[in-house]
Amino acid sequence: MNIVSKEDVLHIAKLSKLQLTPTEQEAMQQSLNEVLTHIQALENIPTHNTECKNKTFGTLRADVVENSMPQQSILQNAPKQEGGAFAVPKVVE
16 A cells, blocks of 8 residues: 555655665665554554553652862863853854
């Protein structure tokens, strides 16, 4: 069963700015259909009566204010510091 059509693959390739050969288009269509078929199979598993086994949900540590390390101790190994903070190269213009 084909969930993803050839036109879908071409549209996805265009959005992704990919240039696919006809062989690659076919392989991509087959791969996407296999993935979606597996997802559909997972959606058909009845889980409405399944109890959550992970009991950590909703369990958070207490929000307690504690003293931090002294600023000088934190900055002592910094390769470069400026104004009491780490100085790093600008990465966004």
